[in-house]
Amino acid sequence: MWRRVLPHPWLSLILMLMWLMLVQSVAPGHWLLGAALGWAIGRLADRWLVLGAFRLARPDLILRLSGQVLIDIVKANLEVAVMVLGRTARLRPAFIVVPLDVEHELATTALISIVSLSPGTLCAELSDDRRALLVHVLDLEEEAALVALIKSRYETPLKEIFQCLPS
Structure with missing residues (x-):
């Protein structure tokens, strides 16, 4: 059921973080807009997005790398x-x-x-x-x-x- 609502959770999270970096703001409205964009793009991309076979081996590194960036x-x-x-x-x-x-x-x-x-x-x-x-x-x-x-x-x-x- 969750896959139908949020087909690509990591993609949505990354897109939301990228939005926050692009607008260079952490205002609540930008969090909300970033989450909405991440969700919508993830849903739209589900039909044609081919992520290939991979596993997210170190999700903890995503946060560390995001902080470093x-x-x-x-x-x-x-x-x-x-x-x-x-x-x-x-x-x-x-x-x-x-x-x-x-x-x-x-x-x-x-x-x-x-x-x-x-x-x-x-x-x-x-x-x-x-x-x-x-x-x-x-x-x-x-x-x-x-x-x-x-x-x-x-x-x-x-x-x-x-x-x-x-x-």
């Missing part, structure tokens, strides 16, 4: 504000390639969303073979360090969260 977004907002309000001539925009180890489509989508939600970075392209992301960075200090940060801070937990089952 939220903290990183706040920090990045402050850093970008300082950069933009300061001398923009010092900015070093660049494109970098981040090789991917995640194989599940939802994990890849989550990684792209996380990187793009962070001010100062934007995923510009996913390679045709889905093994690399092209990321635009507003101010690049060291490419290898940023690639390592993205992989360790976001990709590694996503690989643990989305443990894929053999087909």
Whole structure:
């Protein structure tokens, strides 16, 4: 019965959290709207959404990763504000390639969303073979360090969260 009312509870929860991050507000109205959007999109997507075979191996990591992403977004907002309000001539925009180890489509989508939600970075392209992301960075200090940060801070937990089952 619950599956008919809420066919994809994790998807609905993730969509609600993403809504709260997008609007950058935790007002009760946004919680309600985020929950309604998460529920409605989950219900509508049930007909064509193919999540593939996977199990959510570490649901506790979702909360930890969400907290880390939220903290990183706040920090990045402050850093970008300082950069933009300061001398923009010092900015070093660049494109970098981040090789991917995640194989599940939802994990890849989550990684792209996380990187793009962070001010100062934007995923510009996913390679045709889905093994690399092209990321635009507003101010690049060291490419290898940023690639390592993205992989360790976001990709590694996503690989643990989305443990894929053999087909």
